[in-house]
Amino acid sequence: MTSTQVPTDRIFGARVKRVEDPRFITGRGLFTDDIKLPGTLYASFVRSPHAHARITDVDTTQARATAGVRAVYTGKDLSALGPIPPGWLLPEINIPEHRALAIDHVCHVGEAVAVVIADSPYRARDAADQVVVSYDELPAVADAMKARAAGAPQIHSNAAGNICFRWSIGDREKTDAAIRSAPRVVRQRLVNQRLIPNAIEPRASLASYNPATDELTLYVTSQNPHVHRLIMGAFVLAMPEHKFRVISPDVGGGFGSKIFIYPEEVVVSWASKTLGLSIKWTAERRESFVTDSHGRDHVSDVEMAFDDGGHVLGLRVRTVANVGAYLTLFGPCIPTYLYGTVLNGAYKFPTIHCEVEAVITNTTPVDAYRGAGRPESTYLLERTMDIAAHEMGIDPAELRRRNFIERGQFPYQTPVALVYDSGNYAPALNRALDMAGYEAFRAEQAAARKQGRYLGIGISSYIEACGIAPSQVVGSLGAQAGLWESATVRLHPTGKVSVFTGSQTQGQGHETTFTQLAADALGVPMSDVEVVHGDTGRIPFGMGTYGSRSLAVGGSAIHTAIEKIKDKAKTLAAHLLEASPDDMEYANGRAYVRGSPDKGKSLPEICLAAYLAHRMPAGMEPGLEATSFYDPSNFTFPFGTHIAIVEVDIATGQTTIRRYIAVDDVGRVINPMIVEGQLHGGIAQGTAQALWEAAVYDDNGQLLTGSLMDYGPPKADQLPMFETDRTETPTPMNPLGAKGVGEAGTIASTPAVANAVLDALSPFGIRHLDIPLTPARVWQAVQDARARGGR
Amino acid sequence: MRISVRVNGAVGEHEVEPRLLLVHYLRDVLGLTGTHVGCDTSQCGACLVVMDGVSVKSCTVLAVQADGSEIVTIEGLARGNQLHPLQKGFWEEHGLQCGFCTPGMIIAAYDLLRENPDPDEATIRARLEGNLCRCTGYHNIVKAVQSAARMLAASGKAPAPSSADRPRSTAGV
Numbered sequence: 001m002t003s004t005q006v007p008t009d010r011i012f013g014a015r016v017k018r019v020e021d022p023r024f025i026t027g028r029g030l031f032t033d034d035i036k037l038p039g040t041l042y043a044s045f046v047r048s049p050h051a052h053a054r055i056t057d058v059d060t061t062q063a064r065a066t067a068g069v070r071a072v073y074t075g076k077d078l079s080a081l082g083p084i085p086p087g088w089l090l091p092e093i094n095i096p097e098h099r100a101l102a103i104d105h106v107c108h109v110g111e112a113v114a115v116v117i118a119d120s121p122y123r124a125r126d127a128a129d130q131v132v133v134s135y136d137e138l139p140a141v142a143d144a145m146k147a148r149a150a151g152a153p154q155i156h157s158n159a160a161g162n163i164c165f166r167w168s169i170g171d172r173e174k175t176d177a178a179i180r181s182a183p184r185v186v187r188q189r190l191v192n193q194r195l196i197p198n199a200i201e202p203r204a205s206l207a208s209y210n211p212a213t214d215e216l217t218l219y220v221t222s223q224n225p226h227v228h229r230l231i232m233g234a235f236v237l238a239m240p241e242h243k244f245r246v247i248s249p250d251v252g253g254g255f256g257s258k259i260f261i262y263p264e265e266v267v268v269s270w271a272s273k274t275l276g277l278s279i280k281w282t283a284e285r286r287e288s289f290v291t292d293s294h295g296r297d298h299v300s301d302v303e304m305a306f307d308d309g310g311h312v313l314g315l316r317v318r319t320v321a322n323v324g325a326y327l328t329l330f331g332p333c334i335p336t337y338l339y340g341t342v343l344n345g346a347y348k349f350p351t352i353h354c355e356v357e358a359v360i361t362n363t364t365p366v367d368a369y370r371g372a373g374r375p376e377s378t379y380l381l382e383r384t385m386d387i388a389a390h391e392m393g394i395d396p397a398e399l400r401r402r403n404f405i406e407r408g409q410f411p412y413q414t415p416v417a418l419v420y421d422s423g424n425y426a427p428a429l430n431r432a433l434d435m436a437g438y439e440a441f442r443a444e445q446a447a448a449r450k451q452g453r454y455l456g457i458g459i460s461s462y463i464e465a466c467g468i469a470p471s472q473v474v475g476s477l478g479a480q481a482g483l484w485e486s487a488t489v490r491l492h493p494t495g496k497v498s499v500f501t502g503s504q505t506q507g508q509g510h511e512t513t514f515t516q517l518a519a520d521a522l523g524v525p526m527s528d529v530e531v532v533h534g535d536t537g538r539i540p541f542g543m544g545t546y547g548s549r550s551l552a553v554g555g556s557a558i559h560t561a562i563e564k565i566k567d568k569a570k571t572l573a574a575h576l577l578e579a580s581p582d583d584m585e586y587a588n589g590r591a592y593v594r595g596s597p598d599k600g601k602s603l604p605e606i607c608l609a610a611y612l613a614h615r616m617p618a619g620m621e622p623g624l625e626a627t628s629f630y631d632p633s634n635f636t637f638p639f640g641t642h643i644a645i646v647e648v649d650i651a652t653g654q655t656t657i658r659r660y661i662a663v664d665d666v667g668r669v670i671n672p673m674i675v676e677g678q679l680h681g682g683i684a685q686g687t688a689q690a691l692w693e694a695a696v697y698d699d700n701g702q703l704l705t706g707s708l709m710d711y712g713p714p715k716a717d718q719l720p721m722f723e724t725d726r727t728e729t730p731t732p733m734n735p736l737g738a739k740g741v742g743e744a745g746t747i748a749s750t751p752a753v754a755n756a757v758l759d760a761l762s763p764f765g766i767r768h769l770d771i772p773l774t775p776a777r778v779w780q781a782v783q784d785a786r787a788r789g790g791r
Numbered sequence: 792m793r794i795s796v797r798v799n800g801a802v803g804e805h806e807v808e809p810r811l812l813l814v815h816y817l818r819d820v821l822g823l824t825g826t827h828v829g830c831d832t833s834q835c836g837a838c839l840v841v842m843d844g845v846s847v848k849s850c851t852v853l854a855v856q857a858d859g860s861e862i863v864t865i866e867g868l869a870r871g872n873q874l875h876p877l878q879k880g881f882w883e884e885h886g887l888q889c890g891f892c893t894p895g896m897i898i899a900a901y902d903l904l905r906e907n908p909d910p911d912e913a914t915i916r917a918r919l920e921g922n923l924c925r926c927t928g929y930h931n932i933v934k935a936v937q938s939a940a941r942m943l944a945a946s947g948k949a950p951a952p953s954s955a956d957r958p959r960s961t962a963g964v
Contacts, residue, residue: 017882024890025878027825027865031891034824122810200829200837200925201891252827252891253925285830507889507926673885677931681888684928708834708923716919716929721912745928 012520044124048106051140051362051701068123075103086327094159107325110290142697144322175353178314182305194297201252202283207272224544248534254506256368295369297322328367338373344414382751456760460752466548466740484631487557493611495604502542503554523589548740557630564626636739640664642748653779667739682745690753799867816854836922865894876942886935888926
């Protein structure tokens with residue numbers, strides 16, 4: 001394959017084919033399960049079939065006698081290990097003890113109870129079936145509203161009433177007063193259903209202990225390998241970091257589900273060290289469904305107050321968040337700081353108050369899922385805005401426009417702690433309405449209704465908060481880590497460039513975007529740059545990829561490191577040219593005397609000089625590399641408007657998406673192709689929440705949607721082509737002006753699609769339906785409406 | 792049981808357990824890890840390979856069923872460094888992000904284009920219904936298949952590589 005050639009003046013901003021693709025399209029990607037080490041053994045886990053039970057006995061006799069079995073371990077064997085801790089604490093929080101293997105108490109279906117290590121995956125699975133676990137079943141509760149009610153089964157002894165924590169933000173008295181005195185208050189209960197991320201690559205881990213060096217190497221499907229090493233090493237395994245290397249090779253999608261430090265990763269690491277052998281585990285999809293962290297699962301009561309002119313006066317939100325059976329890495333942060341702080345949306349709310357009660361249930365633990373808190377708040381706001389528009393007889397686009405924070409009001413202090421650095425919301429809305437042909441659509445809609453066809457249009461004007469930061473602030477709010485990012489940029493003696501980043505791609509195209517960034521900044525061809533990520537042995541440190549942070553934070557770290565290199569290159573070139581460093585400029589891969597481009601040194605010349613070190617300025621060290629730990633001063637705040645146009649077949653309840661329009665402002669863009677791709681995928685996932693996907697538990701805590709068929713992730717024939725456009729308002733918060741795009745599609749699309757369906761159903765007098773708006777739910781609602789006399 | 796399978800043009804003979812799945816034969820015995828396992832229930836399509844001219848989900852075929860057959864995997868599509876038009880199409884149209892579903896998607900599209908060299912969007916979407924992608928929203932996958940169809944039409948060639956130029960058969964599936 002040849003390197004990518006760029007036909008534009010600047011690589012920054014160019015639609016460049018991805019440099020990582022050749023290996024994937026030829027079958028040469030390297031995912032964790034693809035790695036083979038000599039003598040590897042295979043792990044298979046014995047899991048609880050019950051949602052809640054006491055373990056009375058684990059009999060491993062038969063399993064140990066099964067052909068090919070090397071070891072069988074139970075929770076008691078691992079009792080010396082620390083529990084897996086959450087990564088975010090709140091002042092008053094009840095933390096259930098989360099053991100890698102349950103010792104005497106299981107709290108959700110799929111919780112690991114024992115592990116079999118055998119010489120083949122098939123034999124490990126055979127033997128796992130021979131482990132006999134005796135349980136005393138306990139009453140279970142999967143629904144958070146039921147779990148917090150009096151008389152509910154008590155799950156963990158240290159969380160009375162199953163309350164994990166209570167949290168609030170905003171001004172309660174002011175908000176109560178605003179709502180009491182408002183001419184109009186729109187009230188609605190909204191369910192934001194539980195979702196299962198379902199990255200197509202199942203989680204996997206391969207641990208390899210080397211007794212000769214006392215080093216453990218763990219290959220794992222991780223969005224944050226350094227965080228894996230830190231938490232597993234320091235808290236769970238008591239493994240010194242300098243003897244523990246975590247490698248996250250190609251990762252086949254994450255969407256938040258590969259952030260957490262999972263029990264299986266702990267167990268194979270421990271077993272590898274215990275046996276002195278390499279051990280691999282790869283999830284089967286049925287295991288993914290019950291063990292990968294889930295997302296969302298809120299029930300919220302919202303009250304939005306307006307004056308007679310349709311201007312917002314206040315917002316009161318009471319949310320019950322289901323955190324599952326245990327706390328995950330970001331579990332406590334998602335329904336609080338990533339949710340309550342974003343409830344202001346794009347609007348001028350004078351006051352907001354939000355209370356959250358986090359409830360423990362007998363379900364799979366909840367962690368980040370694409371958007372993590374922000375889809376929940378955006379759905380709540382944008383769905384309520386549409387209900388309000390219909391109730392007040394104001395056009396939904398006009399209601400939003402009337403309440404937008406205006407261009408001249410930035411930086412804007414919201415009533416829920418955040419300060420928005422920049423924004424310009426109306427142009428994105430107007431552009432989306434233009435693309436949709438809004439007025440013409442309303443005419444078409446009216447005509448269609450006369451023919452018994454139900455078309456709907458849904459608007460969602462969102463803001464996002466990306467790259468949660470700065471570290472000092474998140475630390476004061478409970479984060480047990482900093483949220484900066486590191487980069488090392490190394491120039492080799494020939495002028496070739498290695499970029500080591502702490503960001504970790506799961507498909508976002510970092511190798512391309514960061515290569516473009518570095519090639520542009522250094523003025524070298526993209527083929528001269530390599531991007532290295534996902535290996536604690538090669539990268540100084542990294543906080544990983546989640547929260548749409550990689551370009552705004554990780555990219556800024558690369559930029560900052562390159563600035564340091566350019567400074568040194570200019571100083572060294574000045575010395576070689578006998579010029580003053582103050583007179584030097586760097587551009588197009590050369591350091592030269594300002595005004596005399598001919599009097600300069602090329603980057604390869606400077607690199608060679610830096611490594612030869614024959615003629616260095618006094619005090620300058622040889623070599624040419626720099627490291628930056630970049631800590632942003634604030635979040636970034638992308639925004640935009642998405643519009644869905646749907647047709648609902650009243651006879652079947654089936655919704656067809658006729659058009660989907662997205663106008664986003666993610667700041668400056670390095671590769672528009674990748675940005676559009678991120679939006680497409682996000683829109684698909686958010687649309688799926690609106691129409692199809694739901695994790696459904698029965699009253700015994702059994703997951704009813706435990707396969708790809710039952711859960712229903714969208715297929716190609718369920719989605720349209722997406723129409724995308726952008727406005728560009730650079731953020732002043734980082735040197736790139738880039739804000740982040742990984743989650744925008746998911747955040748915006750769920751309410752856009754839900755609003756469109758409810759708009760289509762408005763002739764039936766249907767005010768609201770909870771998502772997912774499946775054919776069954778829509779059909780039933782139409783039948784009920786007809787029984788009530790609507791149409 | 793002893794099986795003999797021609798994979799990407801090379802014949803291999805191996806002793807395998809009767810229960811060994813074809814996908815594990817390809818991945819673990821032959822080391823062809825381009826074919827992926829995304830589920831174990833025939834729903835995601837990441838494990839698609841061409842077997843005797845027809846695409847099969849190799850997680851649902853036993854290796855012994857493949858005895859005597861001819862298989863093409865993602866590793867066998869390119870001719871040396873010359874990418875197959877579908878591989879080019881996926882690259883040029885950003886038809887992949889994480890790359891995990893990609894081999895299966897390309898094989899599914901390969902099967903489609905051989906039957907229908909000029910499919911419309913609805914046909915492409917319908918034929919990719921057995922393959923899940925969680926990253927792209929399918930938008931650029933559809934464009935990639937369209938792009939490959941145009942390339943194939945321009946070259947006047949059928950999409951099959953040399954090692955799969957055999958009559959269609961469903962024997963053993």
